[in-house]
Amino acid sequence: MLIHTKGGRTKAQDSMQGLDHYQFYDSDICDKLLPLRLHTVPPKITSSNTQPRVTSKNFLSYPGGDSPWKPLPNSSYPPTHLLIHAAHSMSERRYKFSLPLIQECTISSILAMSLQKGSSLVASANKIIGSSMGHSQLPHRISYPDGWRTGPTEAWYKSQPSTKFTQLQYRKERQKPWEHEYIVVELENGTVCRFDRRARAETLADAFTSEGLGAEDTAHVIDKHDKEHYSAIADNSDLVLCMHFPDGQDILSILGICHGIQQNRETECYSLIRYNCYFFSWMIVVALARRTVDWALLGSDDKLWDELVNTTMAGLNSDASKLDQLKANTRAMLGKKPNHAAPPFSGSSYLLNTLHIALHHTRSNIKESLNELLLKSTVEKTMHAIADMSAKSAAEDAARSHASQSARDASFEAVMDVMWKTMLSDPEGAQLWEDRCRRTEECVRKAAAAASDAALMQFPLTPPATPPSTPSNGSDSEMPLVRENWEDAWDSTWNQIWLNGQSQTKPKDGPATSRIALLAKAAWSKAWKDACLANEEYVPLVSQGVAKHVMKHLPETSIKIDKTAKGTMKRMMRSLVSSDASNSELQTFIQTRISDFVSRVLRLLPKADVSSQIIEESMRRVWVSTTRLEILPV
Structure with a gap:
């Protein structure tokens, strides 16, 4: 079947119906490698005219003569360096061609899609050439341009037999x-699916930047009998770790992580110092x-929460000895001297x-x-x-x-102390007392x-000084040398409310200097100070208690993990010496690899903007994005 890429039609093309069309960004490769002739006869060397041909078992044959392409032996594959050279010559010009439904012809081995850069095949032919079980497919570029569970990757996923x-x-x-590091999962139909991240650029200079x-x-998807791609996995790489999921997982989970x-x-950009294949x-390992x-x-x-x-x-409500010891240690850390036990907070x-x-x-x-x-x-x-x-807000x-x-x-x-004589002597004393109480209550x-607002604006929060509990004789010497902001706020507000919004008088001449106002202010100051001291004591106990309980009762799982293969850095597997490891141990192992990677980068690039904290925070953001996706349950 002769398939032309540009100009004219053939009878063979007229007979092709229901075939998917795919676009390749290429110029030279279409002129030199296409049109292709697909055979259903045993592989053999063809020599007609000037067009290269493909036989039914993935052999690419080239014409002789003056062409730069040389004939291939019957048992050989196309020269990889030629295919790589052709793929690297991609341009903005597009060519369309059709692929027939041929199960025996695996085009993936012809196109050599293991390029580390510049490989931008726009669409995948997997649905056609890999529809039957046990066949290798073309590498599929993971992409959800229109959102999760849509677009080409969703179509690719739905086309998979397993x-x-x-x-x-x-x-x-x-x-x-x-x-290079990557992930391989073993599918139920005897194939494997390899997940990679690589850079897409003609130059790797930008890969060393944080951007x-x-x-x-x-x-x-690779067939285990694929001597080219599957053999390369074992021949060219070492096993870092192998995770087993007895209840099974779905590759949709990995696709969701990639989408995140x-x-x-x-993280969507490739950076050698941050967001690379590592x-x-x-x-993928940590999220799964x-x-x-x-x-x-x-x-x-409900039961677990009530227990917390x-x-x-x-x-x-711990015993006094433990509480006193905690307070003593806290004061020592702050450089303060031990003090006598405070009376119980009312x-x-x-x-x-x-x-x-x-x-x-919370x-x-x-x-x-x-x-x-x-x-x-x-x-x-x-x-x-x-x-x-939460505790600080509640304590405030x-x-x-x-x-x-x-x-x-x-x-x-x-008010009672000031007005008791008036209440007894004046016929309207009761009403006067009630009015005074009402105005006083609003002022207070x-x-x-x-x-309170003024006191809370101070940082760190310090209890206010207690003003005199009895009215002064008016001498300035008895006034506090340094007035707190809260005092000004109290006096100003009291005067404004008492005078019903009239223009304020000076504090020493206004209602705020009355015996009632001063006694109320003194009581507020003492109560606020006691409350602040109690908050300093109880709030840390609440936050520490919650954190301690959560860490002690955090749900855990056991994951079966195989030991590292020969040639891998075994010192990094100390926490995973047994075949069963907890999720926490697995995370520690990955965090160790992150730390070692950061150290290597900083040795080579001392000014590189990279740290374990940056990478781990990025992983958290990706995880958050993943949790919001609709993914098959575990």
């Missing part, structure tokens, strides 16, 4: 200096293992109740964070931060409420809120 796998190999090529260059992530990598603005392999364990169960299961809350709150019961309620309110945040965290090494810090933020609310209530109680006592409420 998508389930129970074994994953993490492999490293021996060829230096790059020592990187275009990346090409591919999936290549491509969705991130940084990052690609690390991400992470999918086997549900950390968010601590937040979603009860254990944390019980830690706040609002401690309310504070504990507030913290208990706040802890329940459930959704903790559940969401546990679902989006990838590495166990980041769990404790994240849980501590979530609980600490408790301090506001406690101080305001204390000021209110003190003000009512002061709004002045306390303003003082």
Whole structure:
């Protein structure tokens, strides 16, 4: 069957119906290697005119004469260097051709798609030439230009005769200096699928920058009897580790991880110092293992969540010796001298109740964070931060409420002390007392809120100085030498409310200097100070208790992992000496490889913008993107 690439039609082409069309970006290759003649007879050398031909067993024969192409022996494959040269000569000109449904002819071995750069075949012929089980296919470029589960990769996935796998190999090529790493999974139909990340560029200069260059992530289904591609896996690379999934996994999970990598603005680009084939392999290994364990169960299961809350709150009621020791150690770390035990905080019961309620309110945040965290090494810090933020907010609310209530109680006592004679002697004394209480209560409420806002603006938070509890005689010497911001806020607000929004007078002449106002302010100051000291004591206990409980009860799984093959750096497998390893041990192994990679990069490029933290944070973002995709359940 003669298939022309440009100009005219043949009878053979007229008879081709229902065939998929594919575009290649090429100029020279179409002139020299096409049109191709496909045979169904045993391979043989052809010599008609000037066109090269392909026989039914993937042999490419070339004409003799003055052509630069030389005839091939019957048992040989096309010269790889010629195919690579032809593929590297790609241009913007497009050519269309059709491929018939020929199961016996595997075009992948002809096109030599193991190029490390510049291989940009736009479409895949896998659906046609690899539809039957046990046949190698062309490498497919993973891409979802229109969104997840759409486009060419979705079509490629649906065309696969087998998508389930129970074994994953993490492999490293021996060829230096790059020592390319990739992933291989064994499919149920006896084929394997190889996942690679390579650069797409004519120059690798940009690959050494943090911005990187275009990346090409591919999936290549290979028959185990394929002497070219499958043999190269064992012959040219070493096994880093082999993971077993007894319940099975689907390659859709890996495609989802690849999509997550491509969705991130940084990781979608190829960078030798960050997001290269190593990052690609690390991400797949860690993410697949992470999918086997549900950390968010601590937040979603009612029984487990109640246990977390009860254990944390019980830690706040620990015996005095442990609490005093914790406080002494804290003061020593801050360079402070030991002090005498403070009297019990009158609002401690309310504070504990507030913290208990706040802890329940963090459930959704903790559940969401546990679902989006990838590495166990980041769990404790994240849980501590979530609980600490919630506890601080609740403690501040408790301090506001406690101080305001204390000021209110003190003000009512002061009103009674000031007006008791009027209440007894004046017929309208009861009404006057009620009006005074109402105005005083409003002043206390709004002045306390303003003082709290001003006090919380200070960082670090320090308890305010307690003003005198009795009115001064008016001498300036008895006023505090340095007024706190909260005092100005209190006085200003009190004057404004008491005068019903009229123009303010000076604090020493205004309502804020009255006995009632000063007593209320003194009570607020003392209560606020006590609440702040209690918060310093209890908030760390809450955040530490949550983080400690989560780390102790974090769901874990056991993954069967084969030992490293000969020739691999065995020192990096110390945590995986047995055939069964936890998800945490596997993560530690990958994190060690990340750290070693960063060290090597910095030795070669001391100013390179790369660190383990940068890479691990990028992995977390990719994982978050992956968790939001609709993927087949584990």
